[in-house]
Amino acid sequence: MKRQSRFVFSMLVFGYAFLYVPLLSVVVYSFNDSNLATIWGGFSTRWYGELLKNDQVISALLLSLKIAISAATLATLFGTMAGIALSRFGRFRGRNLFTGMITSPMVMPEVITGLSLLLLFVTLQQLTGWPTQRGYATITIAHTTFAMAYVAVIVQSRLAAMDQSLEEAAMDLGGHPFRVMLDITLPLILPAMVAGWLLAFTLSLDDLVIASFVSGPGGSTLPMLIFSKVKLGVTPDINALATLIMLFVSAGVLVAWTIGRRMQRP
Amino acid sequence: MTGKDNDKSFIEVRELSKHFGEFVAVDAVNLRIERGELFSILGGSGCGKTTLLRMLAGFETPTSGRIFLDGVDITDQPPYERPVNMMFQSYAVFPHMTVEQNVSYGLQKERMPRNEIASRVGEMLALVKLEDYASRKPDQLSGGQRQRVALARALVKKPKVLLLDEPLAALDRKLREHTQFELMNIQDELGITFVVVTHDQEEAMILSNRIAVMEQGRFEQIGTPKEVYEFPCNRFVADFIGTINTFEGVVQTSGEGEITVASDECGHSLRAYCDTPPRNGSDICLAVRPEKIYISQTEPDNDEDSCLRGVIEDFGYFGNLSLYRIRLETGKVVQVSAQNRRRSTERFLEWDDQVFISWRPRSAVVLEN
Numbered sequence: 001m002k003r004q005s006r007f008v009f010s011m012l013v014f015g016y017a018f019l020y021v022p023l024l025s026v027v028v029y030s031f032n033d034s035n036l037a038t039i040w041g042g043f044s045t046r047w048y049g050e051l052l053k054n055d056q057v058i059s060a061l062l063l064s065l066k067i068a069i070s071a072a073t074l075a076t077l078f079g080t081m082a083g084i085a086l087s088r089f090g091r092f093r094g095r096n097l098f099t100g101m102i103t104s105p106m107v108m109p110e111v112i113t114g115l116s117l118l119l120l121f122v123t124l125q126q127l128t129g130w131p132t133q134r135g136y137a138t139i140t141i142a143h144t145t146f147a148m149a150y151v152a153v154i155v156q157s158r159l160a161a162m163d164q165s166l167e168e169a170a171m172d173l174g175g176h177p178f179r180v181m182l183d184i185t186l187p188l189i190l191p192a193m194v195a196g197w198l199l200a201f202t203l204s205l206d207d208l209v210i211a212s213f214v215s216g217p218g219g220s221t222l223p224m225l226i227f228s229k230v231k232l233g234v235t236p237d238i239n240a241l242a243t244l245i246m247l248f249v250s251a252g253v254l255v256a257w258t259i260g261r262r263m264q265r266p
Numbered sequence: 267m268t269g270k271d272n273d274k275s276f277i278e279v280r281e282l283s284k285h286f287g288e289f290v291a292v293d294a295v296n297l298r299i300e301r302g303e304l305f306s307i308l309g310g311s312g313c314g315k316t317t318l319l320r321m322l323a324g325f326e327t328p329t330s331g332r333i334f335l336d337g338v339d340i341t342d343q344p345p346y347e348r349p350v351n352m353m354f355q356s357y358a359v360f361p362h363m364t365v366e367q368n369v370s371y372g373l374q375k376e377r378m379p380r381n382e383i384a385s386r387v388g389e390m391l392a393l394v395k396l397e398d399y400a401s402r403k404p405d406q407l408s409g410g411q412r413q414r415v416a417l418a419r420a421l422v423k424k425p426k427v428l429l430l431d432e433p434l435a436a437l438d439r440k441l442r443e444h445t446q447f448e449l450m451n452i453q454d455e456l457g458i459t460f461v462v463v464t465h466d467q468e469e470a471m472i473l474s475n476r477i478a479v480m481e482q483g484r485f486e487q488i489g490t491p492k493e494v495y496e497f498p499c500n501r502f503v504a505d506f507i508g509t510i511n512t513f514e515g516v517v518q519t520s521g522e523g524e525i526t527v528a529s530d531e532c533g534h535s536l537r538a539y540c541d542t543p544p545r546n547g548s549d550i551c552l553a554v555r556p557e558k559i560y561i562s563q564t565e566p567d568n569d570e571d572s573c574l575r576g577v578i579e580d581f582g583y584f585g586n587l588s589l590y591r592i593r594l595e596t597g598k599v600v601q602v603s604a605q606n607r608r609r610s611t612e613r614f615l616e617w618d619d620q621v622f623i624s625w626r627p628r629s630a631v632v633l634e635n
């Protein structure tokens with residue numbers, strides 16, 4: 001018994017080490033005083049200070065946040081509408097098709113999503129003159145399209161778990177369908193919407209491939225900036241930046257997870 | 267029952283049908299319910315009770331047929347415009363609102379003044395004995411309390427009709443019996459017409475003024491509890507409500523409301539009365555309830571009664587009464603129930619005792635095939 005549990009324990013340690021040692025090394029090296037990213041030269045927080053002075057990084061960060069907030073909000077709006085439509089409006093024609101189609105952006109290779117959106121924007125520009133330049137607007141639209149699929153799925157599963165007679169009861173008591181949606185449906189799916197928003201936010205902040213396709217000159221998001229810098233060699237300030245991003249993302253995931261857990265309870 | 271107001275019933279359902287694709291859930295039913303009645307729809311699982319109730323509430327669109335309420339055709343009205351409220355099988359209490367908010371929801375939608383809402387809600391919570399729970403959330407309530415919130419919420423708008431879908435199914439036996447009487451009292455007090463769906467025949471018998479027995483989307487019989495119990499109109503109803511012994515047979519002589527039936531199953535000819543006697547030679551079935559049969563160890567000397575001889579195969583003692591299964595000489599088993607009147611110092615009937623069973627000819631129901 002004892003022996004087996006020791007074996008299981010070491011498997012656990014190995015598994016987690018495999019996952020987290022690379023991340024941990026980034027965190028550790030972000031406090032490296034040396035100019036060379038891979039050689040330890042004593043403890044220092046100077047790279048965090050350098051980061052703040054780097055305008056390029058700051059503007060990329062701001063652009064990323066702006067895009068993430070806009071895209072998450074739009075995705076939550078559209079995703080919720082899609083989720084409600086798919087689970088509440090009975091069996092309309094082509095419902096199965098729509099249910100399948102809503103999830104396809106989740107499994108589609110990002111390269112293809114990015115390429116198709118780029119083609120769309122280029123064609124659109126030729127036809128209507130908009131968008132004149134690719135950047136904030138185009139990336140936001142692109143991120144909205146794939147993030148809303150996630151929101152729709154979260155909202156839909158929440159609605160599927162929710163007793164439909166709640167809405168019927170409200171209607172029976174004199175609530176018009178639209179009021180019922182505001183009074184009953186939305187409050188009950190609110191946790192799902194918040195979780196969806198956070199997920200969309202994280203996905204958008206994280207995305208490199210799609211953003212690279214649909215952005216133009218001057219429109220560099222944080223992941224794009226990091227990627228281009230890394231191509232010239234890993235500098236210690238990248239480690240610091242990566243550590244900060246990890247901090248934000250884990251905080252976001254933690255909040256989403258907590259809300260999701262609360263949602264499980266009836 | 268429906269003597270004088272026959273052409274303007276309070277609720278009238280005409281040839282109402284609901285098809286789900288090929289499947290016919292409710293099949294051209296007709297129904298009249300009087301004002302202030304407590305009407306039950308009784309039937310087995312999947313017979314279409316909920317579907318019928320949902321059409322009355324407006325959640326299902328009928329495939330054909332009309333529904334009238336108080337002389338108004340409400341078939342095409344949406345649920346939020348019908349003066350009808352429903353208590354759901356799952357209670358459907360809003361989880362994000364307190365008890366008080368739940369009950370006041372319907373009144374707020376009516377745009378009733380706030381102080382009036384408060385007093386009406388207070389009244390209603392007092393009626394269902396939940397005054398002390400007004401600010402609780404539903405997840406802090408027991409099942410029985412939630413059920414009463416649902417009831418109060420549906421009653422507070424003073425609907426013309428209250429529809430209840432298996433209102434007591436989720437309660438334990440004791441609470442259920444208690445709530446049955448509470449429901450009847452409330453109904454009496456408010457004078458609202460209740461339509462109750464249930465699959466529990468005992469509940470239907472206790473609660474209702476009239477019962478409709480439903481099977482495969484149709485009504486088999488509509489009548490008072492006494493009528494459906496004592497005068498079932500066919501085999502299904504006889505079987506569905508309570509226990510009954512049936513004897514297949516052929517009519518030998520019939521006349522003057524009295525018939526004689528030759529039954530191979532019990533090796534005897536039996537007598538019975540009925541208003542419209544069937545033709546001689548037709549196959550019928552005599553049905554006798556267990557409590558209408560006498561059991562004795564000596565042969566009864568009354569030759570009016572149908573009397574059979576048998577052996578006790580099995581019996582159960584229930585305190586106030588005993589149930590016997592008696593095997594006739596032909597092999598047919600008859601169920602008999604008897605009150606345990608005496609605190610018996612004398613010998614009880616035991617397995618393998620020879621007994622005689624008998625019943626009055628008027629106790630047997632004639633069911634034609």
Ligand SMILES: Nc1ncnc2c1ncn2[C@@H]1O[C@H](COP(=O)(O)OP(=O)(O)OP(=O)(O)O)[C@@H](O)[C@H]1O
Pocket residue numbers: 286289291309310311312313314315316317318465
């Ligand atoms: N939306 C639907 N689509 C297809 N068939 C349905 C639908 N709703 C009900 N049915 C079918 O109609 C029949 C009657 O259903 P209903 O819910 O009225 O039964 P019920 O008498 O209330 O049964 P129970 O006592 O189990 O609640 C069932 O066979 C059911 O499968």
Ligand SMILES: [Mg+2]
Pocket residue numbers: 315316317355431
């Ligand atoms: Mg039902």
